[in-house]
Amino acid sequence: MAGLAAMLSQGLVAQENNSGMYRGGGYDFADTSLIPSKRMSQHRDFLNNQYDFPAKPRNQWEIGLSVGPLFVSGDVRSKNVFTANDENRLNTLGWGLHVRKAWGYVISTRLQFIHGSASGFNYQGSEGYWGHSQNPWYKANYWNQDVYYNYKTTVSDLSFQLMAALNNLKFHRARNKMSLYALAGIGGMLYNTKVDLKDASGNNYNFSTITNPGSETNIYDNRRDINKALRAMFDGDYETPAERHNNRKWVGDNTLRPTATAGLGLQFRLGRRLSLGVETRWIYTNDDLIDGQMWQERPATSNGSIVASAMTRDFDNVNYSSISLNVHLGGKSVDPLWWMNPLDYGYNEMKRPRGASASKCDNDADGDGISDCFDRCPNTPGGVSVDSHGCPFDTDGDGVADYKDKQLITPTECQPVDADGVGKCPDPECCTKQGGGPVGCSTIPSGAISFSAGSAKLSSGAMGQLNSLASAMRANPNCKAVIIGNGSGSKIEQQRSWDRVNSVINYMVDKQGIDRERFIFQYGNSGDANSVDYRAAASGEEGPSNTPPPFPNLRRD
Known part of the structure; x- marks a missing residue:
């Protein structure tokens, strides 16, 4: 992804450097090809000094592809590509595809789909499954012994997000090279969770071989040895469906959940049509079985008997931290507006004010389209075409303007000419x-x-x-x-x-x-x-x- 970004950005930066933007750091406010037809009336009034505000230009769409770690914040510890066993390294990653559009300089919307897997296991032994008939550890007859919870969940999430650019209001520079944004949205998620409680021969794991330091020792100090032993023990097959809620919508083997989402991100501008993004996003599910476990440890009563445990307090949430490559699409459009500084026009207007109290650089007394401070011919009659210096065209260069030249093409050898532009030949x-x-x-x-x-x-x-x-x-x-x-x-x-x-x-x-x-x-x-x-x-x-x-x-x- 980084190599592709480097290749594309070289050409795109060159394109940007030759874009012809000369009025403001963002775009040429006088370029009417950037204005949608429904806003052209406002822009014509603006160009004719009949309205103070330019119309909002057409801006590009963004399409992005992302990849990054996916993990569940729940009752079972999630692993990453470095801490998972070899068979499960890919079961810690996700990918995403999104389409984003700006509706103003701050607000934009995004439709995003992500898919991936999260997996993990605990290094603490647990007996909280006991007495819960739908729990797979209980159904597999792991009775009265510590087990080490593990899971793999496959997630597909579609969400619609409202995004806010946080740093494109620039008071001391024309535009961004980095865009900071926050997002919030709603969506829906399908998840399918499984656990690994059988070895390759189909037998229950023998967890008695895992060294238990005992209640008098801090198990945290032994976590590396326990994790190493568990990585070697688990075959990574995840052959058994995890416990499921029976009061949720099922779609085949998946559970469907409405979700809320929030996140923060940074984008780095690589060129006019390319950017690189880094983002972290949380998905709130109001569900406690995404990691396949929802039971506390079972308590002992005053007479020493053991009872079934209660549910854990908190719901599981999903995090997707990603890096993305984003392409901006659209002809006759400015950059996505979150890259534009809305103060750009205002600062240029303050520097070169127009109106009754403006300097002569903001006046055009003869109405030829050339500011008085650049007009070398300040009294050009109305309707006469002029050059960039405000002077009428003189096609044959005889010193008599075309609009009063009775001989428009006078050969050089026939010059000088009379007051009507007629040569001496x-x-x-x-x-x-x-x-x-x-x-x-x-x-x-x-x-x-x-x-x-x-x-x-x-x-x-x-x-x-x-x-x-x-x-x-x-x-x-x-x-x-x-x-x-x-x-x-x-x-x-x-x-x-x-x-x-x-x-x-x-x-x-x-x-x-x-x-x-x-x-x-x-x-x-x-x-x-x-x-x-x-x-x-x-x-x-x-x-x-x-x-x-x-x-x-x-x-x-």
């Missing part, structure tokens, strides 16, 4: 003698493509229109088409305008095989915000076939 002779646009471009159709509100997906009707446009462009290989996206009223409208133009051009390139360079990409026009216009390019009309999206965080494919 004369028009080619072919163009001065040609009276209109390219021959045949009048057959390129014009029209408008309608989209559903908020969508950039082409309808079947829109595809039919574009098929006709593609046929005309194939028939007129020297003609270009201008694709014009409408919508400039808000950041979302501008981005949706870009999305729709991009969708149209991608369809023409990918599905119809038209060269991308034959299209002029325009968006942010003031027309119907749910439509894209198209027409033939005028003579000499030029423009880019692709432009960067204005607000990538609001992009919709």
Whole structure:
């Protein structure tokens, strides 16, 4: 398990280091792909400064496999892999499988199944079985002699647990590398207990060979010798069913018990999709025969007679201490929320506050999406696409922004240009003698493509229109088409305008095989915000076939 964890974590850590998280230590709060559709409305309001709180992101599921010692706290001492005899070392272990999901930064739920065996024996001799007709030691005629109780129980437990992360509220660092949690839950358990009271020949064990130090000696001092002798004596067959309650539900050879459970655990983060866990969990059964024994030692009366003993005081409980390997699953999701610091956004907001009283780094006076403290062109007109510095695009680098450049592509040798972006080179002779646009471009159709509100997906009707446009462009290989996206009223409208133009051009390139360079990409026009216009390019009309999206965080494919 450790080797597998090491192999997986190397690749996963590399993936995490290139995850692109740049706003907060946990995740990019502006990445809308992490937000479920049912919470997208809240997140759009948050991104548009209309609501103070970001929506809770989608987070990954955890699936884990565990293994560890299983033992019973009862009347018979449980053994472990080091103290059990050779035949029973595996009868001290269990394994588990779980699925866990976070519903908030603190609370998560887990469904867990565990299966395994616990076994053990006492080094003190006992006669408490005497007089109890259902006890297997009594039924096997071990009368009036000390026996050494032993057991093996097979346990299957299914539980639903509520878990609480205890240390992901971080005031002085961005996130956890170790997660501490507590759990509590309910479930059901099947157990089947057997005892080993016959040797390999089917005869009762001869316990008289076990040295009894007597009542005047502390038996604890002789426990190692007694345990050694018992390990050598028991054959580990566990051939006899233990005593069972007759007022419990039986399922075949198993007894069914409702249970309560509680525990503590630690997880260590190995990468974005992998963690290692250490946990101890107690299962409370309200049952006293999980270890096959429930009788006290038999007392002697004042006249010296012996009577049957009473039941022991306490119930048996089961402990499962385990180590687990956990994998986090889910695309377009953040880490499980117990790994995230809910104060992350709050600290970033305090460091870079927004609102009326904020510094200029938190203002965007021209509404181009670039903070004023980074905006090199602070008075950009509304609806104009800008670069990461807040300046309008200048495709040909002539110093005149595209939105007022009457010659979008001016060759370098024709620069410098005039105030309209027109270069000093004369028009080619072919163009001065040609009276209109390219021959045949009048057959390129014009029209408008309608989209559903908020969508950039082409309808079947829109595809039919574009098929006709593609046929005309194939028939007129020297003609270009201008694709014009409408919508400039808000950041979302501008981005949706870009999305729709991009969708149209991608369809023409990918599905119809038209060269991308034959299209002029325009968006942010003031027309119907749910439509894209198209027409033939005028003579000499030029423009880019692709432009960067204005607000990538609001992009919709």
